[in-house]
Amino acid sequence: MFDRKHNCLVVVGAQWGDEGKGKLVDVLAESADLVVRYQGGANAGHTVVVGDRQFVLHQIPSGILHPQAICIVGNGVVLDPETFFAECDQLEAQGIAVAGRLFVSDRAHVVLPFHQLLDQASEKQQQIGTTGRGIGPAYEDKIGRRGVRVADLIRGTGARDLLVTRIERANALLAMLGATVRADLAEHLELAERLGARLRPLATDTGLLVHRAVRDGRRVLLEGAQGALLDIDHGTYPFVTSSSTTAGGAAIGAGIGPTAIDGVLGVVKAYTTRVGNGPLPTEVGGELEGRLRALGHEFGATTGRPRRCGWFDATVVRYSVRVNGLTGLAVTKLDVLDTFAEIPVGVSYQLDGDDCHEFPSDVELLERVQPVYEVLPGWECSLAGARRLADLPAQARAYLDRLQDLAGAPIRYVSVGTRRDQIIEV
Numbered sequence: 001m002f003d004r005k006h007n008c009l010v011v012v013g014a015q016w017g018d019e020g021k022g023k024l025v026d027v028l029a030e031s032a033d034l035v036v037r038y039q040g041g042a043n044a045g046h047t048v049v050v051g052d053r054q055f056v057l058h059q060i061p062s063g064i065l066h067p068q069a070i071c072i073v074g075n076g077v078v079l080d081p082e083t084f085f086a087e088c089d090q091l092e093a094q095g096i097a098v099a100g101r102l103f104v105s106d107r108a109h110v111v112l113p114f115h116q117l118l119d120q121a122s123e124k125q126q127q128i129g130t131t132g133r134g135i136g137p138a139y140e141d142k143i144g145r146r147g148v149r150v151a152d153l154i155r156g157t158g159a160r161d162l163l164v165t166r167i168e169r170a171n172a173l174l175a176m177l178g179a180t181v182r183a184d185l186a187e188h189l190e191l192a193e194r195l196g197a198r199l200r201p202l203a204t205d206t207g208l209l210v211h212r213a214v215r216d217g218r219r220v221l222l223e224g225a226q227g228a229l230l231d232i233d234h235g236t237y238p239f240v241t242s243s244s245t246t247a248g249g250a251a252i253g254a255g256i257g258p259t260a261i262d263g264v265l266g267v268v269k270a271y272t273t274r275v276g277n278g279p280l281p282t283e284v285g286g287e288l289e290g291r292l293r294a295l296g297h298e299f300g301a302t303t304g305r306p307r308r309c310g311w312f313d314a315t316v317v318r319y320s321v322r323v324n325g326l327t328g329l330a331v332t333k334l335d336v337l338d339t340f341a342e343i344p345v346g347v348s349y350q351l352d353g354d355d356c357h358e359f360p361s362d363v364e365l366l367e368r369v370q371p372v373y374e375v376l377p378g379w380e381c382s383l384a385g386a387r388r389l390a391d392l393p394a395q396a397r398a399y400l401d402r403l404q405d406l407a408g409a410p411i412r413y414v415s416v417g418t419r420r421d422q423i424i425e426v
C-alpha cells in the first residue's frame with residue numbers, strides 16, 4: 001500500500017512521538033524497495049503487530065518485516081550496536097531473514113557504554129526524562145567532533161587511540177557529575193573489536209544506496225523516530241531529543257539532498273500523548289486521563305513508562321504541518337476514542353487572556369497557555385472493522401473532517417486498530 005503519489009516519502013511523527021509510525025511504516029513498506037532510519041537511536045521503540053506476533057524494534061527499520069525491502073540505518077542515527085545485534089538475532093530467531101538486507105552507514109556514530117553512564121549521571125541533574133540509553137551524550141560527542149563512528153570501529157585498530165582519550169574524558173565528566181561509577185577502558189576495547197568485526201560486512205556508504213534507489217525511481221521510505229515536538233530545534237526545548245526529528249532531518253540523516261524527497265506524511269494520534277517532562281497543554285488529568293491511557297495502552301514501548309495523555313491539540317499539529325511541510329496526515333488510534341460520548345478537541349490557545357493561534361517557542365509560555373476546546377460528539381461504537389471511510393459512523397467522519405480542517409493538511413490514512421489490515425486509505 002505504498003503511497004502511490006510519491007517515490008521518496010518521509011514518515012514523521014507529528015506530535016511528541018509514539019504516534020504509531022511503526023505501524024504506518026510497516027503498512028507502507030509492503031511495497032517499498034528501501035526503508036531508511038535517519039535519526040535517533042535505540043530510544044525509539046516501534047511496535048508492529050503481524051498476525052499474532054508483536055515486534056518491538058528500536059534500531060532496525062520496521063521495513064525489515066517485509067522480505068523485499070532493503071533496510072538502512074543511515075548516517076544520522078546514533079547506533080547502539082549491542083541493541084542492534086540483539087535485534088538482528090531476535091529477528092533471525094523468529095524466522096525473519098536479515099542477512100544481505102540490512103546495511104549500516106559507516107558515517108553513523110556509535111553509542112558505547114560510557115555514553116550510557118554519562119546519560120544516567122546527567123539525567124539525575126537535568127531531569128529531561130531521557131531513556132538513559134546514551135543517545136544524548138553520543139550526539140553531543142558527534143557535534144563536539146569527538147564521536148566514535150562505525151568507520152572507526154570497522155578500521156580494526158582505529159578505535160583504540162580514540163577510545164583511550166574518550167574514556168579518560170568520560171571518567172573526568174562522571175567524577176564532575178558526582179557519579180560513583182567509571183567507564184572501563186579494557187571493556188570498551190574488547191567491545192569495540194567484537195562489534196567492529198560484526199559491523200564490517202554491513203557497513204557502507206548508505207547515502208549512495210539511497211541516492212541510487214531514488215535516481216532509479218525505486219520506492220524509498222524514510223522512517224522517522226520520535227516526533228516533531230521533540231525536535232532539537234523545533235520542539236519544546238529543553239524537553240526534546242538530541243536530533244532533528246522533523247522532515248528536514250531526513251535528508252541530512254539519510255545522506256541525500258532535500259530535492260530527492262517528494263512527500264512527507266505526518267503521523268498523528270487522534271488524541272495526544274507525551275512521555276517525560278515538559279509542557280502538554282491539552283493534558284486531561286484525573287480519572288479521564290487514566291481511562292484514555294488504559295484504552296490506548298499508553299505505556300512506553302522501550303521503558304514501560306506511563307505516557308501522559310491529552311486531547312487532540314490542533315495548534316500542535318498545525319505547527320507540525322508547517323515545520324515538516326506535511327503533504328498528508330495519517331490519523332492513528334481513532335478506535336481508542338470509541339467509548340467516549342463527547343470528545344474535546346483543542347482548537348487554539350489563550351495566553352494571559354489573549355488569543356494565541358501559533359505554537360509558542362518558549363516553554364514558559366507554553367506552560368501557561370489555556371487550550372480552547374470544541375467538544376465534538378463521540379460515535380460510541382467499535383471502529384475496529386472499518387476498512388473504508390464509508391464504514392465509519394457519521395460522528396467519526398465529522399471528527400476527522402474537523403481535525404483535517406484545523407490541521408491544514410489532508411488526511412491520507414486512518415488507523416483503527418493495531419493490526420496491519422486495520423487501516424483506511426482515504
Ligand code: GDP
Nearest residue numbers: 018019020021022046047332333415416417418
Ligand atoms: P511509534 O513509535 O510511533 O511507532 O509508536 P509506538 O509503537 O510506540 O506506539 C504505537 C502503539 O500503538 C503500538 O502499540 C501500536 O501497536 C499501537 N497502534 C498503532 N496504531 C493503532 C491504532 O490505530 N489503534 C490502536 N488501538 N493501536 C494502534
